[in-house]
Structure formats: C-alpha cells, structure tokens
Amino acid sequence: MNAMYRRIVWVAAIFGIAGLFNPPAAHAAPVGAACLAPINSGDDDPQPRDIHFLIAPDKKTVTVTACVVSNAVQYAELSIAVSVFDSAGRYLNRASEGLGGVRQTAGTGPNSPKIVATVAIDVSIDPKSADQLLQQALIGLDWMPCNSIADGRCDPGDNAGASFLRDVTAPAIGHALPYPDIPDGKGKR
Amino acid sequence: MKIASHRMFGPAITLAGAGLFALLSASTALASGACPDTIRAAADGPQPQGIAAALAPDRKSVTATTWIAPCPRNFADVEVSFSLFDSDGAFLNIAPQGPPPALPADPQSVQGIIAVDPAWADRLLKKILVEVMWDACPDSIGTDCAAKAWHMHAFLMDVPSFTQPAHR
Numbered sequence: 001m002n003a004m005y006r007r008i009v010w011v012a013a014i015f016g017i018a019g020l021f022n023p024p025a026a027h028a029a030p031v032g033a034a035c036l037a038p039i040n041s042g043d044d045d046p047q048p049r050d051i052h053f054l055i056a057p058d059k060k061t062v063t064v065t066a067c068v069v070s071n072a073v074q075y076a077e078l079s080i081a082v083s084v085f086d087s088a089g090r091y092l093n094r095a096s097e098g099l100g101g102v103r104q105t106a107g108t109g110p111n112s113p114k115i116v117a118t119v120a121i122d123v124s125i126d127p128k129s130a131d132q133l134l135q136q137a138l139i140g141l142d143w144m145p146c147n148s149i150a151d152g153r154c155d156p157g158d159n160a161g162a163s164f165l166r167d168v169t170a171p172a173i174g175h176a177l178p179y180p181d182i183p184d185g186k187g188k189r
Numbered sequence: 190m191k192i193a194s195h196r197m198f199g200p201a202i203t204l205a206g207a208g209l210f211a212l213l214s215a216s217t218a219l220a221s222g223a224c225p226d227t228i229r230a231a232a233d234g235p236q237p238q239g240i241a242a243a244l245a246p247d248r249k250s251v252t253a254t255t256w257i258a259p260c261p262r263n264f265a266d267v268e269v270s271f272s273l274f275d276s277d278g279a280f281l282n283i284a285p286q287g288p289p290p291a292l293p294a295d296p297q298s299v300q301g302i303i304a305v306d307p308a309w310a311d312r313l314l315k316k317i318l319v320e321v322m323w324d325a326c327p328d329s330i331g332t333d334c335a336a337k338a339w340h341m342h343a344f345l346m347d348v349p350s351f352t353q354p355a356h357r
Contacts, residue, residue: 036278036314036345050280067272067280078341100322100339107316107345116343118272118318120283169279 032166035067035118038111044162046070046078046115048139051166053084054120059130064095064137065120069113073104074146076156081140082121087132095123096140101154135168234342235267237299237319244351248307251351253284253317254300268322271301274314281305281313313351319344 081096284301
C-alpha cells in the first residue's frame with residue numbers, strides 16, 4: 001500500500017510540474033520569427049526570439065542566449081528571466097537579468113522591430129542534468145511601458161509581464177560553441 | 190536638457206553611417222578628445238563611434254571592436270556587448286562581456302570576441318548589434334554618482350566586411 005501510494009504521489013508530482021508547460025499565461029510558440037524579422041500585427045509585443053543553450057565545459061552552467069524584440073520606442077524598465085527544465089519536465093533553475101531603461105535600437109530598418117536586445121543569462125545546473133536538458137525554455141519578460149515620452153524622458157506606466165515557453169533553436173549555427181576567454185572579463189553577461 | 194560641450198565633428202557624419210569614413214573620422218575625433226555632435230546629453234548615454242570586425246583565420250570567431258566616446262561624462266559605469274546575426278536576421282551569438290572601458294576619463298576601444306560556427310561564417314549579416322549599458326548620473330560625474338539609473342541602448346551597426354582589422 002505504501003509503495004503504491006508513493007508511486008501515485010510521484011506520478012502526481014511529475015504531472016504537476018509538467019503542468020508548468022501549459023500555464024494559462026504562457027504563450028506557446030515553438031517556432032518563431034528571426035530576431036530581426038518584423039513583429040506582425042497581433043503578435044506578442046515584446047517577445048523573445050532565437051533561444052539558444054550554451055553548456056559550459058564543466059557542465060555546471062547553461063548560458064541561455066536570446067533576442068528580445070518590441071515595437072515600443074522605449075521602456076522605463078525591461079527584464080528577462082529564463083527557466084530551464086530537464087527532459088522529464090522537472091524544473092531545474094532560473095536566472096534573470098534587468099536591462100534597465102531601454103530605448104529604440106538605432107540602425108534598425110523600417111520593417112525591423114524598434115527595440116532589439118540580446119541577452120546571455122547564466123543558469124546554474126547540476127552537471128548530471130547538462131546532457132538531459134529539455135530543449136525548451138520558459139522566458140519571462142517584465143516591462144514598464146512609458147505613458148509618455150518627453151524630451152527622451154519616460155513617464156513610467158504600470159508594470160506588465162508575459163511568459164513564453166519557447167523551443168531552443170538547434171545548436172547548428174555555432175551557438176553551442178564555448179565563449180572564448182577574455183582576460184578580466186566581468187559584467188552582466 | 191544639458192548640452193555637452195563639443196567641437197564640430199562634421200555634418201556628414203552620423204551614427205547610422207558607421208562605415209569606413211565614419212570609423213576613421215570617429216577615431217580622429219576621439220584621439221583628439223572631441224565629443225561628436227551626435228551625443229547630445231547624458232540621457233543619450235555613451236555611444237559607439239564606428240565598428241570594425243574581423244573573422245578569425247579558423248573562422249570560429251569574429252572579433253568586433255568599437256570606440257566609445259568620452260562624453261558627456263555623466264555616467265558611472267559602462268558595459269558593452271556585441272551580437273552576430275545570420276543573413277536571415279536570426280540571432281546567432283553574443284560576445285562575452287569584456288573589460289568595461291575606463292570611462293569617463295578617456296576614449297576607449299572596446300572589443301568582443303563572438304564565437305561562430307565556421308560553416309556559417311559566410312552567412313553572417315553585415316551588421317553587428319552593439320549594446321551599451323550604463324549607469325546614468327544626472328547630477329554628478331563618475332564614480333561619485335549618487336542617483337544611478339541603469340540604461341541600455343542598442344545600435345545595429347553596419348559592418349562593411351568581416352576583414353577589417355581592429356585599429357584606430
């Protein structure tokens with residue numbers, strides 16, 4: 001009876017965690033547009049694109065790189081959080097990065113998103129999980145829009161947020177290559 | 190809005206036209222300590238002046254270099270990153286954070302090395318996204334900044350070729 005009960009509890013727990021993959025607020029879009037492609041009318045704005053995993057040689061870290069785009073001209077605040085899971089759907093860990101106030105990207109074309117930002121966020125993982133990562137990531141975006149912009153200054157509006165369960169782009173384009181060493185490197189990346 | 194002191198930089202030069210002419214002109218301006226017209230006030234933040242990029246002989250990385258102008262000096266900390274795209278506009282990779290330039294004292298070159306799959310080296314978009322993050326100091330200069338506000342401004346800069354050596 002105890003063994004059966006434990007089995008049921010485990011199955012329930014696994015399915016409960018797996019429920020993360022269909023939360024009501026998540027925007028499931030397995031294949032998205034390229035980072036610099038236009039944001040179509042009605043699409044999520046802002047939205048993440050081109051998610052990649054880079055696993056560190058010691059397998060203690062997976063660096064999640066992503067592009068975040070928007071047709072807004074400015075945000076008072078924009079932050080990105082990433083969560084990674086193992087292939088069984090178990091949540092492993094989460095990390096986030098705040099970009100602060102973000103302005104329209106200079107040099108984008110008329111058909112490109114107005115804001116283009118890229119991030120690389122390190123998520124600590126158990127090395128045993130490194131070879132069993134789910135090839136999807138939960139990307140959470142939080143932002144504070146500008147109610148108005150006068151002389152480049154943003155009058156902040158209310159906080160907003162959305163989450164996106166996105167497929168990781170296959171590591172066929174060099175994203176899986178380790179970063180080269182840069183002496184004295186430091187900072188947000 | 191506070192207008193930074195500067196000397197004339199040349200009306201034909203804009204950040205959008207970050208080609209060789211702009212690169213050379215920017216380098217000249219920075220070498221002389223000038224503050225380009227394009228940087229108007231602290232709210233604009235530090236801005237990259239031209240970019241050079243070179244694909245490594247083994248085609249496994251691109252070294253990108255830009256130059257950050259030392260004006261208008263109202264920031265406490267600056268970080269710069271570089272991102273590559275393929276010819277379809279897909280984001281490929283981002284350089285790790287290199288040493289932050291020692292702003293605001295001097296004009297600085299900032300370099301990033303972006304890993305790339307050699308098979309994709311011929312399909313790189315001839316643009317690099319330069320993201321500059323800084324702590325704005327509205328009322329003070331440098332590390333005495335009391336009211337920091339973190340900002341990010343990105344610049345999608347044209348790269349004429351991936352064979353430009355990084356020099357000023």
